[in-house]
Amino acid sequence: MTVHPPVTGHCDELQDALTAFRASAHLTERWGERLAAVLTGGGRLLAAGNGGSAAQAQHLTAELVGRYREYRPPFSALALHADTSSTTAIANDYGVDQVFARQVRAHGRPGDVLMLLSTSGASANLLSAADAARAAGMRVWALTGPAPNPLLAGSDESLCVEAPTGATVQELHLVAVHMVCAAFDAAVERGTWRDGDNRR
Secondary structure, three states, rough: OOOOOOOEEEEHHHHHHHHHOOOOOOOHHHHHHHHHHHHHOOOEEEEEEEHHHHHHHHHHHHHHHHOOOOOOOOOOOEEHHOHHHHHHHHHHHOOOOOOOOHHHHOOOOOOOOEEEOOOOOHHHHHHHHHHHHOOOOOOOEEEEOOOOHHHHOOOEEEEEEOOOOOHHHHHHHHHHHHHHHHHHHHHHHHHHHHHHOOOO
């Protein structure tokens, strides 16, 4: 592994990781197109993460409810950690491991999508959420750090970022979020979501 200087080396580390990331980034296009099919068909995206990954998940849902680049209709997307009353009540009454799973059971429907973001891919509350989503008939996608990790195994599809630090993983998760949004908007504009099953 290359050792970079502590400050300017951050850019070098990011550049190294971005080169590897680009090879698997085609998955974001498929996710964006699939998400267009789900959301234009009346489905919903649920998203969750912890810490900085929570901010990334909320960034994704904001782009879908608001807009990414150009004007388009709003679509249903919820960041589960953003409801502080629910998360704190659930954590208090049922334990931290259930803060997302219980909300998934409340809001998720068959055919909806759950997007989970985690630098470690090992957060117990995200793993519980993935289990709840699969039981509800939802599709589970994960953005994680290096493989292998438990969330990779617990998801339908995963994009695992190979990077030595959590900061660089999160930076590339943001790139992935924007790529999903770009693919989503392009699919909505083309109307390709009209072809085939609009829920799965």
